[in-house]
Amino acid sequence: MIRIGQVYRYAKGKDPRPVELGGYPNFHHVTHSPGLNRALLEAGINRMAQVGSPDGMRRPVILIRSSPWKAGTEQTPWHDVFDMDNGHVRYFGDHKASTTLAPGTTTGNAALLEAFAEHQGHTPDERARATPLLLFRAVSRNGKPKGHVEFCGLGIIERAERLVQWAGSEHTTFINYVYDFALVDLTAEGDQLSWEWIQARRDESVTDANALELAPHAWREWVKRGNSALPRLRRRVARAKVTKxxxxxxxxxxxxxxxxxxxxxxxxxxxxxxxxxxxxxxxxxxxxxxxxxxxxxxxxxxxxxxxxxxxxxxxxxxxxxxxxxxxxxxxxxxxxxxxxxxxxxxxxxxxxxxxxxxxxxxxxxxxxxxxxxxxxxxxxxxxxxxxxxxxxxxxxxxxxxxxxxxxxxxxxxxxxxxxxxxxxxxxxxx
CATH class of the missing domain: 3.40.1350.10 (Trna Endonuclease; Chain: A, domain 1)
Structure with missing residues (x-):
């Protein structure tokens, strides 16, 4: 199980055997799928390889990582917004000022635009195959900005927008994409997500319907009813209305x-x-x-x-x-x-x-x-x-x-x- 708000140790060795590393749960342990490639967070947008299921090709998951400590640098001049209390994330794609490929064709943007099309599916069968997004945010521990990530939730792409961005000290601009994610409510699961669902989606012998049985309740409701149900399925955190x-x-x-x-x-x-x-x-x-x-x-x-x-x-x-x-x-x-x-x-x-x-x-x-x-x-x-x-x-x-x-x-x-x-x-x- 992966829990929202939990910080995980993402070590270079990627050894799945230790349950904990340095007092934190081991990311590679909780995302381990025996006999399959590791789940990775090496890039900002990490697409897992597609599998051929009985219902056709499907991508098991896309893992998103935001690195706030890079915001405003020449490499990543954008600033991602994580409003977990209101179930909203605004995330910038991976096109950079130095990229020579056409906008939307970089590895990350291509994966998210593909997922966006799936998330606009008109039927339950189309949405059952849609790729879930697992969102993580890099956090600093012991004075170091790398090596630890916080799980921020399960996302659905609501919007994809093409925009012009500032390229930093070079005083140039470039084209990129920005995405609005809705974080779905995991209250029924105690704010946790079972990796067994992702593992089932990685299994070529498992149908979309059978994999869906392991999905969180809010995801299943979205598959059944579509984007019109998102307002009531969005993650909301009750907070005191008075701030000290x-x-x-x-x-x-x-x-x-x-x-x-x-x-x-x-x-x-x-x-x-x-x-x-x-x-x-x-x-x-x-x-x-x-x-x-x-x-x-x-x-x-x-x-x-x-x-x-x-x-x-x-x-x-x-x-x-x-x-x-x-x-x-x-x-x-x-x-x-x-x-x-x-x-x-x-x-x-x-x-x-x-x-x-x-x-x-x-x-x-x-x-x-x-x-x-x-x-x-x-x-x-x-x-x-x-x-x-x-x-x-x-x-x-x-x-x-x-x-x-x-x-x-x-x-x-x-x-x-x-x-x-x-x-x-x-x-x-x-």
């Missing part, structure tokens, strides 16, 4: 703390300009789970009545869709400042039916403010200083070679003319 103040702030002396101080210093004395950055960060957060969000405009310096920017969140499409007005508040304050319940309430007081609020600050939210928001069920999204700097540094990594100031100036230059005193509801007409 220290958890909202970067650690003292950390790179995040320095970046947050840089943002505050940059906008000190020009707080109104911070609204453009807050609007861009809010857009990135609201789009994070695949939602469609339209940035609208910034309000004028006077007479905004508690709103600094306006946007629109689109849900569904056509007759099966609706749009929500997003009213945003931006507060550039010292990073150790607390936003109070009264400040949040002023934004909420502006909201009408069908509107939601977004509050973006370089500070933190007091426990009492969060408690009131939960108890009164305020329809508002809170983005604190730590969340703000995470989004900005990700934007800087993806599009500006890691240069945070260049990222901020790009946002400001792009939004200079989008300042008006229009009514928020006009965003619904665009």
């Amino acid at each position: 103040v220290p958890e909202q702030r970067p650690a003292v002396g950390s790179p995040e703390a320095k970046d947050l101080e840089l943002v505050y210093t940059y906008f000190d004395g020009r707080k109104h300009d911070f609204e453009a950055v807050a609007s861009a960060v809010a857009a990135r957060v609201l789009r994070g789970a695949g939602n469609k969000y339209l940035e609208g405009w910034l309000t004028r310096r006077s007479g905004d009545g508690g709103a600094d920017f306006v946007g629109r969140l689109d849900l569904g499409s056509g007759l099966a869709g609706t749009s929500l007005v997003v009213l945003g508040q931006a507060k550039c304050v010292k990073p150790d400042t607390l936003v109070t319940a009264e400040q949040i309430a002023r934004v909420v007081a502006r909201l009408r039916r069908g509107w939601i609020g977004v509050y973006v600050t370089t500070g933190s939210y007091s426990v009492s403010a969060q408690t009131e928001m939960v108890e009164d069920q305020y329809p508002i999204v809170l983005i604190n200083g730590l969340g703000l700097v995470h989004e900005l540094t990700s934007m800087a990594r993806d599009d500006h070679g890691g240069n945070l100031i260049a990222c901020i100036e790009h946002i400001l230059n792009a939004r200079e003319t989008a300042i008006t005193n229009r009514r928020p509801e006009e965003i619904l007409l665009e």
Whole structure:
């Protein structure tokens, strides 16, 4: 069994015999299939060889490994996102600036695009053959970034998107793919996955239906009902809705703390300009789970009545869709400042039916403010200083070679003319 959140030792020797190595379960022991080749995590995208089953060719599994410590380097300038609590992973493919092959034809991207087509299968029989994705994340232990991996779950590809990426210090761009994975719920199995299922899929004598009997309950439900069932099959972790103040702030002396101080210093004395950055960060957060969000405009310096920017969140499409007005508040304050319940309430007081609020600050939210928001069920999204700097540094990594100031100036230059005193509801007409 492989358990979500468990860290495994991935040793160079790949010996499956020891149950543990250095106090951690041995990856090669828990993934051992007697008489068959080892399961490997040597690359980011590791496709296991196809087998000829009674129902045709099938790929037993693709093992995904993300290495956060490489994010932002010239080799891997992208930044994978793992939101395990909400069952969402955004993962970048293996095309690099130095790759001479056509986009989508590298080993990893070709495997994931093939799996994506399978995951869009229209019938249970097609989905029963679909390749499962097992996701791992490299973690640091004993000060070393290599040799340990954390199991993050079982994934299904929801979207595959072709995009242009920044190539680092060379100031060039290249084409790659990015994938949105849905992590399925393994509650019925105690947050564990049985390797026997993968072993059965590797057995040429086992039919797709017989192998499926060993799959987790949520995977079987997906095979039966298709992608329309994913919202209720997605992994969700119940969390306390109130976050303590220290958890909202970067650690003292950390790179995040320095970046947050840089943002505050940059906008000190020009707080109104911070609204453009807050609007861009809010857009990135609201789009994070695949939602469609339209940035609208910034309000004028006077007479905004508690709103600094306006946007629109689109849900569904056509007759099966609706749009929500997003009213945003931006507060550039010292990073150790607390936003109070009264400040949040002023934004909420502006909201009408069908509107939601977004509050973006370089500070933190007091426990009492969060408690009131939960108890009164305020329809508002809170983005604190730590969340703000995470989004900005990700934007800087993806599009500006890691240069945070260049990222901020790009946002400001792009939004200079989008300042008006229009009514928020006009965003619904665009």
